[in-house]
Amino acid sequence: MLNSSAADQSRCENANFVRLVESYRQHGHRIAQINPLHMQAEFDGTEVPELIAKRYNLKDDDAFQPKNVAYWKHFNGSAQVPVSQGLDLLRQTYANHSGFEFMHIENEAEREWFAEQVESSVLDDISSEYKTQLALEIAKCQNFEHFLANKFPTYKRYGGEGCESMIALFMEATRSSQETGVDHLVVGMPHRGRLNLMAGLFQFPPSRIFHKMKGLSELPSDALATGDVLTHLYTSVDLKVEESNVHVSLLPNPSHLEAVNPVAAGKVRAKLKHLKCYDYADSDDQSNPRVLCIQVHGDGAITGQGINQETIGFSCVPHFRTGGSIHLIVNNQLGFTTPQERGRSSRYPSDVGKMVCAPVIHVNADFPEDIVKATRIAIAYRQQFHKDVFIDLMCFRRWGHNEVDDPTFTNPVIYKLIHGRKSIPDQYCERLVEQGLLSPTLLKDTVESHTALLTEELTKADTLVPPHFYLGKQWSGIQQSGHVITEWDTGLDVSLLKYIGAKSVDIPGTFNIHKHLSKTFVNARLNRITDGESLDWATAEALAIGSLLYQGHDVRLSGEDVGRGTFSQRHAMLVDQNSGEMLIPLNSLVDHQGGKLEIASSTLSEEAVLGFEYGFSLEHPDNLVIWEAQFGDFFNGAQIIIDTMITSGETKWMLHSGMVMLLPHGMDGTGPEHSSCRLERFLQGTDSNEEGRVDGDYNNVQVVNPTTPAQYFHLLRRQLIRNFRKPLIVIAPKTLLRLSAATSSLLDMSPGTTFQPVLDDSTTNPKLVKKLIFVSGKHFYTLNDKRVELKLDDVAIIRLESLCPFPVQQLQSVLKTYENATEIIWSQEEHQNMGAWTFIKPRFENFLGRQIKYKGRGPLGAPATGIGGVHRAEK
Numbered sequence: 001m002l003n004s005s006a007a008d009q010s011r012c013e014n015a016n017f018v019r020l021v022e023s024y025r026q027h028g029h030r031i032a033q034i035n036p037l038h039m040q041a042e043f044d045g046t047e048v049p050e051l052i053a054k055r056y057n058l059k060d061d062d063a064f065q066p067k068n069v070a071y072w073k074h075f076n077g078s079a080q081v082p083v084s085q086g087l088d089l090l091r092q093t094y095a096n097h098s099g100f101e102f103m104h105i106e107n108e109a110e111r112e113w114f115a116e117q118v119e120s121s122v123l124d125d126i127s128s129e130y131k132t133q134l135a136l137e138i139a140k141c142q143n144f145e146h147f148l149a150n151k152f153p154t155y156k157r158y159g160g161e162g163c164e165s166m167i168a169l170f171m172e173a174t175r176s177s178q179e180t181g182v183d184h185l186v187v188g189m190p191h192r193g194r195l196n197l198m199a200g201l202f203q204f205p206p207s208r209i210f211h212k213m214k215g216l217s218e219l220p221s222d223a224l225a226t227g228d229v230l231t232h233l234y235t236s237v238d239l240k241v242e243e244s245n246v247h248v249s250l251l252p253n254p255s256h257l258e259a260v261n262p263v264a265a266g267k268v269r270a271k272l273k274h275l276k277c278y279d280y281a282d283s284d285d286q287s288n289p290r291v292l293c294i295q296v297h298g299d300g301a302i303t304g305q306g307i308n309q310e311t312i313g314f315s316c317v318p319h320f321r322t323g324g325s326i327h328l329i330v331n332n333q334l335g336f337t338t339p340q341e342r343g344r345s346s347r348y349p350s351d352v353g354k355m356v357c358a359p360v361i362h363v364n365a366d367f368p369e370d371i372v373k374a375t376r377i378a379i380a381y382r383q384q385f386h387k388d389v390f391i392d393l394m395c396f397r398r399w400g401h402n403e404v405d406d407p408t409f410t411n412p413v414i415y416k417l418i419h420g421r422k423s424i425p426d427q428y429c430e431r432l433v434e435q436g437l438l439s440p441t442l443l444k445d446t447v448e449s450h451t452a453l454l455t456e457e458l459t460k461a462d463t464l465v466p467p468h469f470y471l472g473k474q475w476s477g478i479q480q481s482g483h484v485i486t487e488w489d490t491g492l493d494v495s496l497l498k499y500i501g502a503k504s505v506d507i508p509g510t511f512n513i514h515k516h517l518s519k520t521f522v523n524a525r526l527n528r529i530t531d532g533e534s535l536d537w538a539t540a541e542a543l544a545i546g547s548l549l550y551q552g553h554d555v556r557l558s559g560e561d562v563g564r565g566t567f568s569q570r571h572a573m574l575v576d577q578n579s580g581e582m583l584i585p586l587n588s589l590v591d592h593q594g595g596k597l598e599i600a601s602s603t604l605s606e607e608a609v610l611g612f613e614y615g616f617s618l619e620h621p622d623n624l625v626i627w628e629a630q631f632g633d634f635f636n637g638a639q640i641i642i643d644t645m646i647t648s649g650e651t652k653w654m655l656h657s658g659m660v661m662l663l664p665h666g667m668d669g670t671g672p673e674h675s676s677c678r679l680e681r682f683l684q685g686t687d688s689n690e691e692g693r694v695d696g697d698y699n700n701v702q703v704v705n706p707t708t709p710a711q712y713f714h715l716l717r718r719q720l721i722r723n724f725r726k727p728l729i730v731i732a733p734k735t736l737l738r739l740s741a742a743t744s745s746l747l748d749m750s751p752g753t754t755f756q757p758v759l760d761d762s763t764t765n766p767k768l769v770k771k772l773i774f775v776s777g778k779h780f781y782t783l784n785d786k787r788v789e790l791k792l793d794d795v796a797i798i799r800l801e802s803l804c805p806f807p808v809q810q811l812q813s814v815l816k817t818y819e820n821a822t823e824i825i826w827s828q829e830e831h832q833n834m835g836a837w838t839f840i841k842p843r844f845e846n847f848l849g850r851q852i853k854y855k856g857r858g859p860l861g862a863p864a865t866g867i868g869g870v871h872r873a874e875k
Contacts, residue, residue, distance in 0.1 A: 016056040017064040022589045023050040024090040029099025036366040037417045039488035060084035071119045091469045093122045099362040099368045110597045112622050120371045135429050137166050140450045141196050142425040147454045160193025161398035167287040168371035177246040187250045188264030189296040191231040192259035204235045210461035220466045228652040242286045252653040254644035258305040261295040262608040268293040268322040274505030289323025296328045300335020315388050319600035324382035327390040332397040337410040350390040358388040365395035471656035477622045479695035481724040490717040491753035494746045500546035501529035503589050512577045532746040537737045538569045540709030546714035552594035559628035563599045566630050569737045606637035617659035625659040632663035632677025645745025646727045648684040658725035662732040665830045669871040676863035682729050683839040686804040703804040705731040705777035710748035757807035759799035766817045770794040772824045779829040808847045824852045833859040
């Protein structure tokens with residue numbers, strides 16, 4: 001037994017060593033050997049004085065009694081460990097070929113859990129069989145790149161040379177699926193190494209890759225689509241793992257590389273919903289996160305592209321949680337040609353993850369086994385705490401930005417190092433051969449067999465008939481739209497509408513509703529429903545959504561404060577004024593209700609949130625996903641998602657989406673911003689043909705500017721009633737939300753009614769009309785008020801409710817009834833260089849053979865004036 005002085009000294013040494021351990025946990029990554037190009041010299045303490053034992057009054061021959069006996073006894077055999085040996089173990093654990101950052105995590109239990117995982121991983125070894133399998137897979141990755149370089153020497157394939165060992169992460173993620181409970185992987189990934197992963201682990205037939213590289217289409221001949229470049233290909237596959245399957249979805253990515261990541265997260269959220277891994281009543285309940293999202297980033301892109309910060313920022317927000325994502329940073333140490341010291345302000349590209357206290361594991365790509373261990377820790381953390389975790393894979397790019405680029409123009413020093421070293425697969429395979437774990441004969445036979453397989457696949461490329469890989473499984477009842485505009489009966493029995501309307505404001509007696517809403521919202525809606533007249537916009541929306549819920553469809557409404565609505569018009573979600581409890585009345589239409597409404601009030605993000613909603617809409621055709629911009633022009637922040645996915649996803653990838661974008665629009669004197677949703681941009685992005693055939697429903701997106709609540713009701717219902725899916729862009733109202741002239745009756749929504757692409761003028765005698773004015777949206781009411789004021793009976797105002805698809809046949813029918821009209825005018829509230837004018841003019845002339853004049857505001861460089869007097873004069 002120690003005497004008092006010795007015991008005090010022992011306690012002191014233990015306490016000091018604990019401080020040293022804590023310092024290694026916090027600072028060890030700063031001296032870790034994680035860079036395969038610049039391995040650090042032996043640590044001398046000058047850079048990180050916190051890691052020097054003397055700082056804590058410890059000598060090499062001092063001994064201490066560690067808390068985690070198993071961790072230390074593995075190397076010493078006794079509970080008393082010399083400081084020198086303890087230092088060696090700490091360096092091996094926290095400053096070897098992996099570095100760990102987790103001491104910034106606010107929750108102490110999480111920090112302790114993570115430390116135990118890291119320290120126990122040193123004790124665990126990977127089996128010899130696994131090492132051999134890993135080496136052979138990495139060797140095949142290299143062989144695939146060499147094969148492509150030989151057969152297609154000038155093709156830009158963005159290969160994975162220099163980061164081949166990232167295959168270890170995906171191997172471990174699929175292998176561990178049984179023990180972790182994950183049976184679905186959703187991967188968002190950029191170009192680099194994508195083809196290698198697809199053709200290898202994800203079992204995508206190489207012949208389809210070669211077919212594309214020969215300049216042939218990846219799509220079957222009957223697909224109404226244009227396809228995309230080689231490195232945007234995608235796949236969905238079931239992989240056999242021992243006695244079960246894990247499903248992998250590798251999403252298509254645009255050239256805006258990081259744009260795919262929130263899409264992947266949104267798809268994961270939708271999968272979790274369909275697998276019943278969370279409940280709408282408690283969106284944070286994800287005790288069974290069976291779907292894992294893996295987001296792959298470039299080191300330059302993750303810090304340079306704000307969409308990543310937005311996506312990470314809502315990773316723990318209710319209604320956007322996915323149970324945590326694994327973020328793999330392929331750290332090339334170059335962004336295009338920019339070296340890392342000029343490409344960001346932080347030490348690591350993974351530092352963006354610290355905004356949500358995500359742990360980070362830095363790994364040297366030369367050591368694939370460390371990547372396996374990092375992946376095990378990352379997945380275990382995700383499954384335990386349902387939060388994001390980052391793996392920063394320090395690697396390099398063997399060639400330039402692509403295989404035909406010369407990187408030495410701008411980065412000669414780093415490429416001297418790269419070209420002077422062996423490849424990662426060669427190094428790792430040689431290590432295993434030296435250890436007696438890999439037979440040179442087996443390695444040679446595996447590579448030769450793989451080459452033979454690729455050669456055989458290459459012979460199939462010319463005659464390959466691309467398969468129908470789209471519209472399968474849950475999408476099997478959906479088809480591509482045709483070349484005619486179809487009508488769908490979206491009306492419902494009036495008694496059912498009255499029931500839904502009443503239930504939409506059915507408030508329990510114990511719920512303390514805001515006193516203002518009780519009269520102006522609840523009672524007002526009940527009166528309208530009872531009368532069946534003067535239904536406003538919000539009521540029509542509630543009837544449409546409620547009817548879809550009643551029929552078993554799920555609806556997700558997302559955006560900034562959408563429960564209330566920007567203009568306090570919706571109130572689909574009510575808040576108890578005493579408890580703060582939230583109530584969604586539409587989720588209590590009937591007992592055991594099939595469809596549920598999810599009100600996802602989002603963070604102040606447009607690009608990432610819209611990408612998330614698009615990804616959600618891709619999972620199942622029975623989801624109605626609605627994203628509402630706070631004001632129409634807020635979509636500007638999400639332009640990349642709109643251009644690369646929403647308007648072109650079907651055209652490029654045959655991915656179908658029925659998501660809805662609501663863009664509040666109107667020149668109401670609010671200045672340059674918050675007036676226009678830039679309608680002209682969406683019309684420019686359509687593939688509506690202005691010369692030649694009429695495309696009908698086949699247009700890539702629908703752009704509508706409805707003027708009545710009933711029209712809006714039918715549009716929302718039509719999204720799920722039809723047998724095809726198209727994104728719907730609604731030029732949504734602001735002032736019309738409460739305009740008494742812009743109301744509808746229940747009869748306008750009854751059986752046999754449908755959305756009308758053109759609304760004729762029912763107030764005039766067609767034979768007396770000399771002037772036809774065509775308008776779209778809110779401007780109709782302004783012109784109509786003026787017409788009534790001037791008592792004009794020779795002017796008809798025709799509302800063009802659907803801009804795309806352009807309703808040629810309906811317009812032809814309307815024009816025939818006004819045979820005495822001598823002047824045809826297009827009038828709009830937007831300025832002449834904006835709005836629908838440039839879209840309308842060629843279509844009237846080419847489709848209808850009629851000249852049309854413009855009447856309205858002149859051109860302007862901003863969406864609207866900011867001077868109130870000028871705005872009033874323009875009206």
